Amino acid sequence: MRLVPARAALLGAVFSAVVTLPGLGNGTLWDNSETAYGEVAREILLTHDWVVMHLNAHAWFIQPPLYFWIAAAFALVLGVGETAMRLPSALATIAMGAAVGYATARIAGGRAGTVAAVVLSTSLMQAIVGRLAIMDAMLDLFVSAAILWWFRAMEPLDAGALEAGKRSTAFLLGATALGLGMLTKGPVAPVIVVLVVGAWLVWEVRAEGGVVLPRPPVLAGAAGLFAVVTLPWFVAEALRVGPAATSELIGHYTIGRYTGVIENQRGPWWYYVPVVILGFFPWVAFVPVAVGHALGVARSRGGAFVRLALVWAVVPFVFFSFAQTKLPNYVALIVPALAILVALWFERIGEAAERWPGIVSAATIPLFIGALGFAIEAFIRNNRLEMASGVVIAQFGALGVAMLAGSLVTLLAMTQPRWAAVAPYVLGATAGALVLFIALIAEPAAEAFKPIPGFAHTIQALRTPNSVVALRSVSGGNSIVFYTQPGVLSLNDPDADFVALICRAPDVFVVTRASDAGALVASAERHGRRAAVLGRAARDAMVRVDGPGCVTAR
Numbered sequence: 001m002r003l004v005p006a007r008a009a010l011l012g013a014v015f016s017a018v019v020t021l022p023g024l025g026n027g028t029l030w031d032n033s034e035t036a037y038g039e040v041a042r043e044i045l046l047t048h049d050w051v052v053m054h055l056n057a058h059a060w061f062i063q064p065p066l067y068f069w070i071a072a073a074f075a076l077v078l079g080v081g082e083t084a085m086r087l088p089s090a091l092a093t094i095a096m097g098a099a100v101g102y103a104t105a106r107i108a109g110g111r112a113g114t115v116a117a118v119v120l121s122t123s124l125m126q127a128i129v130g131r132l133a134i135m136d137a138m139l140d141l142f143v144s145a146a147i148l149w150w151f152r153a154m155e156p157l158d159a160g161a162l163e164a165g166k167r168s169t170a171f172l173l174g175a176t177a178l179g180l181g182m183l184t185k186g187p188v189a190p191v192i193v194v195l196v197v198g199a200w201l202v203w204e205v206r207a208e209g210g211v212v213l214p215r216p217p218v219l220a221g222a223a224g225l226f227a228v229v230t231l232p233w234f235v236a237e238a239l240r241v242g243p244a245a246t247s248e249l250i251g252h253y254t255i256g257r258y259t260g261v262i263e264n265q266r267g268p269w270w271y272y273v274p275v276v277i278l279g280f281f282p283w284v285a286f287v288p289v290a291v292g293h294a295l296g297v298a299r300s301r302g303g304a305f306v307r308l309a310l311v312w313a314v315v316p317f318v319f320f321s322f323a324q325t326k327l328p329n330y331v332a333l334i335v336p337a338l339a340i341l342v343a344l345w346f347e348r349i350g351e352a353a354e355r356w357p358g359i360v361s362a363a364t365i366p367l368f369i370g371a372l373g374f375a376i377e378a379f380i381r382n383n384r385l386e387m388a389s390g391v392v393i394a395q396f397g398a399l400g401v402a403m404l405a406g407s408l409v410t411l412l413a414m415t416q417p418r419w420a421a422v423a424p425y426v427l428g429a430t431a432g433a434l435v436l437f438i439a440l441i442a443e444p445a446a447e448a449f450k451p452i453p454g455f456a457h458t459i460q461a462l463r464t465p466n467s468v469v470a471l472r473s474v475s476g477g478n479s480i481v482f483y484t485q486p487g488v489l490s491l492n493d494p495d496a497d498f499v500a501l502i503c504r505a506p507d508v509f510v511v512t513r514a515s516d517a518g519a520l521v522a523s524a525e526r527h528g529r530r531a532a533v534l535g536r537a538a539r540d541a542m543v544r545v546d547g548p549g550c551v552t553a554r
Contacts, residue, residue, distance in 0.1 A: 012101025012117025025083030093130030125279030142181030149174035175222035179229025406430025451537030456483030
């Protein structure tokens with residue numbers, strides 16, 4: 001019996017790895033977050049400073065350091081590049097597949113655990129977050145681990161014979177995961193875990209009243225472990241730069257994100273509804289029937305795990321909906337809960353009362369895929385992105401046909417009682433193909449629309465020890481820093497700053513809007529400098545200014 005959860009965890013990890021690792025290093029980092037976080041990790045190696053984080057050679061106090069430490073460690077072994085920066089997220093995603101598979105199998109059996117891991121790993125948001133050089137995959141892992149371990153520590157007495165020592169160990173492990181979450185992305189980790197577990201405890205006490213609360217020594221030990229994990233870095237940074245660093249991280253970039261709008265990342269109260277619909281594709285089709293089934297189970301005895309999953313799915317969604325700053329990846333925290341709910345419903349798919357509503361739900365997947373395919377093709381044609389040969393449209397067309405075929409096979413399997421059990425695996429393979437298509441085909445094709453890395457390559461090939469790199473009226477600052485070196489300037493007053501820069505620096509590379517490149521060349525030549533446009537891509541261009549020093553403007 002003990003081998004069943006372990007087997008589900010192994011299968012979950014293997015399936016997640018198959019979906020996540022291929023092509024992980026394909027394509028340059030996406031601006032803005034990937035390049036910013038990648039550069040912070042790289043500057044640990046450049047500055048040899050593992051306490052104070054830096055971005056573009058300036059102290060940076062926006063996020064805690066755990067992701068950057070791990071990415072920097074991988075860069076030491078693999079070299080600075082896309083694979084090293086994305087590997088922490090990929091490994092966290094694989095570990096989460098194992099954790100959700102194990103926890104679900106322990107309660108509902110090996111098949112349910114394996115299906116939960118398959119659903120989780122092939123959900124669009126989970127797959128994308130696991131391939132990006134951002135800290136959200138690690139945050140999601142530690143939050144999920146803390147919730148699942150604390151559930152194991154406090155689950156009702158009749159849910160299984162779990163010795164007091166194992167319950168205490170589970171609670172301490174949860175506190176350790178909570179500390180690692182805090183060290184990954186700040187107070188959001190303990191806030192979400194306490195809200196979810198607290199709401200579940202209230203519901204559980206009213207439903208069955210059999211929860212096992214940790215004894216005071218265990219609570220004290222958990223608090224101590226949390227402090228041991230989190231405090232050393234916060235104290236070390238405060239000793240180095242003062243309390244203002246912690247105040248900025250927690251006050252401005254954590255509390256400030258919730259109570260105000262940071263970096264114009266706003267949205268309406270319903271912002272996360274379409275995010276979840278798309279982010280949990282294709283499994284979102286089964287959420288209504290899964291939730292309906294879960295609500296029925298939640299009203300009965302023995303439904304503690306279902307009650308936890310329901311609370312876990314709802315509480316973070318509501319919490320982030322009230323936040324003033326909104327980003328899609330914030331609600332990735334609820335994807336494990338949705339995966340568990342869908343997997344538990346699939347366990348009942350052999351029953352006609354459960355199967356036929358599911359068949360109706362599955363029938364909506366081909367319609368959604370068809371609509372999505374038409375939208376993608378129209379977008380490509382309307383924006384002239386087919387690159388003359390039509391290869392991109394052909395690739396998307398082939399993918400659409402494959403996904404449509406997979407969804408139809410899933411639908412057919414669900415109509416047959418003896419084949420219904422394989423339906424989630426068929427759809428999982430189809431969704432996995434979508435993820436691998438994005439990684440192996442779409443990502444490399446997108447490089448043509450990312451001009452900054454190409455400019456950076458040219459700069460690195462031509463620069464001298466006295467070269468200065470600057471941005472003028474374009475985005476992409478983090479990308480140009482990551483692919484060149486720290487110290488990139490931003491010309492806040494584009495015209496005046498440009499003249500001042502070219503008159504004090506012997507060799508200047510300026511990335512600017514393509515429409516302004518000619519005017520910059522003319523301005524530099526009026527001041528006696530030699531100037532040329534070295535490249536154009538999309539809406540941007542790169543100008544190099546060198547040669548004789550400035551003379552009085554003519």
